[in-house]
Amino acid sequence: MPRMKYVSDNGALELLSTINPNSNVSVYVQLENLIHFGIASGKLKGKDRLPPARELAEKLDINMNTVSKAYRDLVVMGLLTTRRGLGVFINEGVEEQCKQFCRKTIVQHLYEAVSEGVTAGFSPDEIRGIVDKVFQTEPVPYGKPPASLEL
Amino acid sequence: MPRMKYVSDNGALELLSTINPNSNVSVYVQLENLIHFGIASGKLKGKDRLPPARELAEKLDINMNTVSKAYRDLVVMGLLTTRRGLGVFINEGVEEQCKQFCRKTIVQHLYEAVSEGVTAGFSPDEIRGIVDKVFQTEPVPYGKPPASLEL
Numbered sequence: 640m641p642r643m644k645y646v647s648d649n650g651a652l653e654l655l656s657t658i659n660p661n662s663n664v665s666v667y668v669q670l671e672n673l674i675h676f677g678i679a680s681g682k683l684k685g686k687d688r689l690p691p692a693r694e695l696a697e698k699l700d701i702n703m704n705t706v707s708k709a710y711r712d713l714v715v716m717g718l719l720t721t722r723r724g725l726g727v728f729i730n731e732g733v734e735e736q737c738k739q740f741c742r743k744t745i746v747q748h749l750y751e752a753v754s755e756g757v758t759a760g761f762s763p764d765e766i767r768g769i770v771d772k773v774f775q776t777e778p779v780p781y782g783k784p785p786a787s788l789e790l
Numbered sequence: 791m792p793r794m795k796y797v798s799d800n801g802a803l804e805l806l807s808t809i810n811p812n813s814n815v816s817v818y819v820q821l822e823n824l825i826h827f828g829i830a831s832g833k834l835k836g837k838d839r840l841p842p843a844r845e846l847a848e849k850l851d852i853n854m855n856t857v858s859k860a861y862r863d864l865v866v867m868g869l870l871t872t873r874r875g876l877g878v879f880i881n882e883g884v885e886e887q888c889k890q891f892c893r894k895t896i897v898q899h900l901y902e903a904v905s906e907g908v909t910a911g912f913s914p915d916e917i918r919g920i921v922d923k924v925f926q927t928e929p930v931p932y933g934k935p936p937a938s939l940e941l
Contacts, residue, residue, distance in 0.1 A: 654909075664902075672906065680911030741910040746939050748903035749920050751815075754929030755823065755899060758805075759892040760831030763925050769900050770921055774914050778905030788897050 649687045650677065658699060662781040666701055669781050670709035672744065674718065676780075678729060678737040685731030689719065692727075800838045801828065809850060813932040817852055820932050821860035823895065825869065827931075829880060829888040836882030840870070843878075 654677045658669045677683035689695075692710060696703035710727050713719040718733050756766045769788060776785050805828045809820045828834035840846075843861060847854035861878050864870040868887070872878050907917045920939060927936050 673909070676906065676910040680909065738910075741906075741912075743940065745903060745907045745910060745912065745917075746920055746935050748899070748906060749917070750924050750927075750929075750935035750939060751931055752896060752899035752903045753921055753924040754931040754933075755827065755892075756896045757925070757929045758824070758831065758931055759827040759889075759896060761892075761896065763922075766896075766900070767918070767921065769897055770904055770918065773901050773904040774908070776901075776905075778901075778908045780902055780905040780909055782905075784897050784901035788901060789894065 649684070650682045651687060651689050652695070652698070654682060655690065655695060656699060657779045657782065658701070659779075659781040659783075660699075660701060661783075664781055666705050667709040667712070670706065671712055672780070674709075674713060674729075675737045675740050675744070678718070678734060679741040681734075683729055685729050685733065687729045688725075689727045689729065800835070801833045802838060802840050803846070803849070805833060806841065806846060807850060808930045808933065809852070810930075810932040810934075811850075811852060815932055817856050818860040818863070821857065822863055823931070825860075825864060825880075826888045826891050826895070829869070829885060830892040832885075834880055836880050836884065838880045839876075840878045840880065 651674075654673055655670060657673065658666055660666055662669065664672075674683065674689070689710070690698070692703050692706040696706045710719060710721070714721060717736070718730060719727050720730055721727050753766055756769075757763075772788050773784075776787065802825075805824055806821060808824065809817055811817055813820065815823075825834065825840070840861070841849070843854050843857040847857045861870060861872070865872060865878075869881060869884050870878050871881055904917055907920075908914075923939050924935075927938065
């Protein structure tokens with residue numbers, strides 16, 4: 640019997656398709672972060688099945704080992720469970736853990752970016768202006784900022 | 791005659807001392823960014839001498855090759871000039887180049903951090919709140935965010 644094709648009945652494939660191999664952030668870190676963000680925001684839920692590593696790798700044109708590494712890390716962190724022959728599933732009851740991870744990650748990154756701006760001599764209003772412009776875009780964390788931001 | 795000790799008559803040593811070997815950002819990238827920020831903000835100026843790689847490495851407890859790599863990259867970018875026996879100096883007339891680099895870098899990092907927040911389900915007001923709290927701190931781009939931000 641041929642292996643069952645993954646049918647995207649949740650937002651996982653769409654969410655994970657936003658990775659960017661050209662970002663400075665490692666692809667496996669992007670995948671791990673996006674899965675955390677998806678669970679924290681409620682877009683992904685306990686019992687949701689994730690795309691098989693092989694299919695996701697083909698779809699995104701990345702190495703299957705990269706996907707496997709991210710999934711394995713998240714298994715270790717207690718977020719995912721691999722069921723032999725069935726696939727990779729999100730555990731139930733991990734929302735709070737994900738929210739804490741996201742809070743820590745995002746505070747760290749905002750602190751870094753804003754501090755860089757202040758150190759480079761940007762005024763608070765200039766920085767707030769850039770932040771407000773991001774809200775007007777369709778945010779893709781690891782994508783190239785839209786041209787509207789680069790003025 | 792012993793080698794002349796570097797005397798900090800500009801803000802370079804203080805600025806570069808804020809690097810953090812535990813950051814996710816490579817130390818040589820931190821050094822390169824901080825020198826760009828310093829020139830863009832006017833804290834460092836053309837003709838300023840930078841600390842010798844060996845002394846900076848000892849002071850910051852990092853590998854001398856890391857400092858050399860950053861200095862060499864910045865020479866290639868046209869920001870620095872090495873004068874044999876005299877040291878490493880900031881070129882004149884590079885402010886505009888540095889400001890453009892900083893704008894691009896900071897827009898990219900703000901876009902990434904804010905997009906991560908939105909994707910994780912943070913509201914614009916939550917994100918603005920974190921940004922405003924950063925302005926109330928002494929910002930150290932690659933440092934650990936102060937506890938006041940982690941609420």
